[in-house]
Amino acid sequence: MSQSGKVLLIDGMSFLFRAFYGSAWGGGYRQTSSGVYTNAVYGFTKMMLDYAELVRPTHLIVGWDVASRESLVRSQWYDGYKSNRQAPPDELIPQFDLVKEVTHAFSVPNLGCPGFEGDDVLGTLSSRLAMEGHQVIIATGDYDSLQLISEQVSVKILKNGGKHEHFDPASLLALRGIIPEQVVDVKALMGDASDCIPGCPGIGEKTATKLIIEHGNLDNLYENLANCTPKMRSKLEENREQVYLSQKLATIIRDVPVEFSYDEAAWQYDRTTVHSKFEELEFGRTLAGRVS
CATH class of the missing domain: 1.10.150.20 (5' to 3' exonuclease, C-terminal subdomain)
Known part of the structure; x- marks a missing residue:
């Protein structure tokens, strides 16, 4: 077994959508000089660094939705599942791939599984990692993830203004009265x-x-x-x-067929590679200064 570590699992969709809408309320979208939209990617990257600094993980993984609503397992169980979802804004769509280029520059694994949601990926990973003796912190905007809490798994729920609520078994019981x-x-x-x-x-x-x-x-x-x-x-x-x-x-599914390498998820990156990607996306000095 690998030496016990502290793993930060990030809900990619929660971060990306929150970053997009949090920076778009004024009507302006961050773009490069060639017109590439980057507001969601910039916000996502800032949030990822914020939580990495807060948690100080040994390892970091991002989980993603990778399927259309129609192809989800839950849509086969119930035709109305998520049937009210609107298509994402045109300015956001190209940033789904772009954000993965940024996480790749940080050597952070992007994991998804066809037919399943990001929650299921994080549920599967957190269960496996906890069984192996690792401490797991899930960062997400989805209260469904509270079902994943255990002595080794805690959840940070994103709130407005860069804040979050931290839940472990004791705080869940204290704040909501349930286990x-x-x-x-x-x-x-x-x-x-x-x-x-x-x-x-x-x-x-x-x-x-x-x-x-x-x-x-x-x-x-x-x-x-x-x-x-x-x-x-x-x-x-x-x-x-x-x-x-x-x-x-x-119920979050905790046994989806997603493969990952614990060692490849180590939170360590090449500063030059990251700065090169930041330069390409014209992120400016503020964010670059946080990558040492």
């Missing part, structure tokens, strides 16, 4: 409009959390419907199939 194993069951009841996960109509986050805390998990809740109010019992009975489908959709 990692209950995260999915809460979402199964409340649903998620952003991913088109239906949940149980009429049950919001507060009620979902209360029910799961009281009963421990979804199965126990359904085994004890007699203890619920008639109105609640009726809702849950009527939507049982939909609730269990929502549980399946919300």
